[in-house]
Amino acid sequence: MDTKTLANAPDIAERAYRVRRNALRMGEVQGQGYIAQALDIADVLAVAYFHAMRYRPEDPSWEGRDRFLLSNGHYAIALYAALIEAGIVPEVELETYGFDESRLPMSGMAAYTPGMEMSGGSLGLGLGIAVGRALGLKRKGSDARVYTLFSDGELDEGSVWEAIMSASHFKLDNMIAIVDVNNQQADGPSTQVMAFEPLVEKLEAFGWFVQRIDGNDLDAVVAAFDAAKHHTKPQPRMIVADTLMGKGVPFLEEREKNHFIRVEAHEWQLALKALDAGRSA
Amino acid sequence: MKSVTTTPSSKPRLTTSAMIASIASEGQRTKSAPFGHALVELARARPEVIGMTADLGKYTDLHIFGKEFPDRYYQMGMAEQLLFGAASGLAAEGFMPFATTYAVFASRRAYDFIHQTIAEENRNVKIVCALPGLTSGYGPSHQAAEDLALFRAMPNMMVIDPCDAHEIEQAVPAIAAHQGPVYMRLLRGQVPLVLDEYDYRFEPGKAKLVRDGRDVLVISSGILTMRALETAKALADDSIDVGVLHVPTIKPLDTETILREAGKSGRLVVVAENHTLIGGLGEAVAGLLMRSGVHPAFRQIGLPDEFLDAGALPTLHDRYGISAAAVATQIKGWL
Numbered sequence: 001m002d003t004k005t006l007a008n009a010p011d012i013a014e015r016a017y018r019v020r021r022n023a024l025r026m027g028e029v030q031g032q033g034y035i036a037q038a039l040d041i042a043d044v045l046a047v048a049y050f051h052a053m054r055y056r057p058e059d060p061s062w063e064g065r066d067r068f069l070l071s072n073g074h075y076a077i078a079l080y081a082a083l084i085e086a087g088i089v090p091e092v093e094l095e096t097y098g099f100d101e102s103r104l105p106m107s108g109m110a111a112y113t114p115g116m117e118m119s120g121g122s123l124g125l126g127l128g129i130a131v132g133r134a135l136g137l138k139r140k141g142s143d144a145r146v147y148t149l150f151s152d153g154e155l156d157e158g159s160v161w162e163a164i165m166s167a168s169h170f171k172l173d174n175m176i177a178i179v180d181v182n183n184q185q186a187d188g189p190s191t192q193v194m195a196f197e198p199l200v201e202k203l204e205a206f207g208w209f210v211q212r213i214d215g216n217d218l219d220a221v222v223a224a225f226d227a228a229k230h231h232t233k234p235q236p237r238m239i240v241a242d243t244l245m246g247k248g249v250p251f252l253e254e255r256e257k258n259h260f261i262r263v264e265a266h267e268w269q270l271a272l273k274a275l276d277a278g279r280s281a
Numbered sequence: 282m283k284s285v286t287t288t289p290s291s292k293p294r295l296t297t298s299a300m301i302a303s304i305a306s307e308g309q310r311t312k313s314a315p316f317g318h319a320l321v322e323l324a325r326a327r328p329e330v331i332g333m334t335a336d337l338g339k340y341t342d343l344h345i346f347g348k349e350f351p352d353r354y355y356q357m358g359m360a361e362q363l364l365f366g367a368a369s370g371l372a373a374e375g376f377m378p379f380a381t382t383y384a385v386f387a388s389r390r391a392y393d394f395i396h397q398t399i400a401e402e403n404r405n406v407k408i409v410c411a412l413p414g415l416t417s418g419y420g421p422s423h424q425a426a427e428d429l430a431l432f433r434a435m436p437n438m439m440v441i442d443p444c445d446a447h448e449i450e451q452a453v454p455a456i457a458a459h460q461g462p463v464y465m466r467l468l469r470g471q472v473p474l475v476l477d478e479y480d481y482r483f484e485p486g487k488a489k490l491v492r493d494g495r496d497v498l499v500i501s502s503g504i505l506t507m508r509a510l511e512t513a514k515a516l517a518d519d520s521i522d523v524g525v526l527h528v529p530t531i532k533p534l535d536t537e538t539i540l541r542e543a544g545k546s547g548r549l550v551v552v553a554e555n556h557t558l559i560g561g562l563g564e565a566v567a568g569l570l571m572r573s574g575v576h577p578a579f580r581q582i583g584l585p586d587e588f589l590d591a592g593a594l595p596t597l598h599d600r601y602g603i604s605a606a607a608v609a610t611q612i613k614g615w616l
Contacts, residue, residue, distance in 0.1 A: 110402050111401075118373075122393055124362075127366075128363045129398055132373070132378075159363065
């Protein structure tokens with residue numbers, strides 16, 4: 001889908017707002033969810049789905065689509081929000097989030113949801129699968145790309161580095177990975193749990209084309225996706241996106257940082273209001 | 282510490298605790314690299330077949346495929362987690378990866394990667410692993426005594442334990458015809474040839490009565506079927522009539538054939554496998570018989586629940602009760 005050709009298409013900022021809104025509404029349905037992560041990554045997802053990627057909403061498994069792999073399966077709430085905005089998942093299903101028999105379980109799994117390309121949950125799987133996808137697309141002579149979103153906590157997993165090394169070895173220029181550096185994982189700040197900096201230098205040493213951006217600056221995100229797509233050297237591309245957990249809802253941005261932030265029942269409506277206020281501001 | 286024997290022997294000592302050792306006994310007919318050659322043949326007919334390995338192409342006979350189809354052969358480096366994740370990705374794009382490594386590395390190191398990216402996503406990946414059970418004298422690092430238990434417990438996974446070169450050749454196209462993930466144990470290098478003498482044909486999911494017998498029914502898989510057949514010949518001289526039911530598909534189990542044969546009265550039922558006694562064919566059959574109300578006299582032959590010694594394979598197979606002589610001795614003791 002090329003949204004730029006649609007005269008009345010919402011702009012990317014509006015898309016990002018709607019992705020956040022969808023996520024908050026799902027969070028309210030369940031009274032929980034990885035909402036702070038969803039809010040921090042909404043800008044990246046908006047650019048991926050409404051600027052960078054090629055797909056057909058009515059045919060999520062269209063052979064020519066760009067593949068989007070969600071390695072950090074707990075970000076499913078964010079991806080569902082984007083899939084709903086993209087028209088791949090009907091908006092009415094938002095009300096089913098996390099309930100029995102729903103196509104939108106708390107953790108992203110391939111068999112459940114249209115547009116969900118892999119089963120996450122266990123961290124550190126996505127990039128390895130992406131290497132296989134990228135090799136497979138090249139075998140088929142396809143010009144589709146493989147996008148993989150993963151989290152900074154996953155950098156602790158050895159399998160991530162196996163995949164990073166091999167993507168460069170195989171010169172997978174059809175692979176674009178985005179690491180969400182929100183500096184928060186289960187046991188605390190990611191950089192304290194296991195120091196991963198200097199990340200850009202590490203990834204460059206592994207042979208990747210690397211850009212580090214403010215992942216909540218839409219112009220920067222657009223520019224980074226464009227540069228990743230149009231880079232000409234035969235190497236995989238990494239976008240290191242520094243993000244702010246809770247982005248777009250000031251009282252969540254300021255809440256004490258935690259992997260799974262608590263939102264009280266009455267706060268979901270407040271969060272939606274705060275988000276709406278930020279939109280009109 | 283193990284006690285050390287230094288007494289010189291007049292016989293040439295079997296001293297090798299080498300990683301790779303032939304399981305063929307002296308003078309046994311063998312065939313070279315049946316998996317590699319069968320895969321080449323399959324790949325000629327099916328362009329979606331690809332080969333992948335984690336630095337063990339030569340040691341899983343996959344190098345034969347690699348030489349024939351260099352552009353369909355993926356060397357993933359010594360990285361089993363990547364091997365299986367990438368195999369899942371290639372399968373998702375419509376290819377049929379045959380991914381090889383040693384059984385220990387697939388079952389123990391990469392278990393979650395196979396579980397999540399291949400079994401849970403139900404990808405069409407064929408996992409083919411050398412050194413299954415006790416087929417290396419190198420020590421526990423390379424002895425996959427528990428691989429069948431681990432893969433049996435994984436939903437969606439078909440589990441195959443072939444006996445010999447004849448069966449491996451037939452199993453390669455058969456598992457390719459099955460849509461979904463498969464774990465197959467691999468015998469590589471010079472592989473014994475036995476079942477061709479018994480007019481045997483591999484069918485996935487089917488147990489086959491290779492030899493009938495009145496006194497004992499051995500239900501076996503993998504190389505223990507070979508041992509059971511040798512045992513049956515030897516015990517015939519003692520007027521003990523041993524039947525052998527070969528069960529190469531550990532999952533899904535051919536419950537109908539097993540219940541029919543085990544239900545025939547008057548026979549001792551012995552399940553024999555190249556695997557720990559925990560969680561393999563023996564316990565699968567025992568559970569089936571119990572659930573079905575079939576209660577023959579029942580014994581198990583398999584590897585003990587311990588870390589196995591390093592040493593020469595014949596020594597170890599005798600020590601742990603899975604050589605032909607040891608199988609015969611155990612059966613005689615139970616009659």
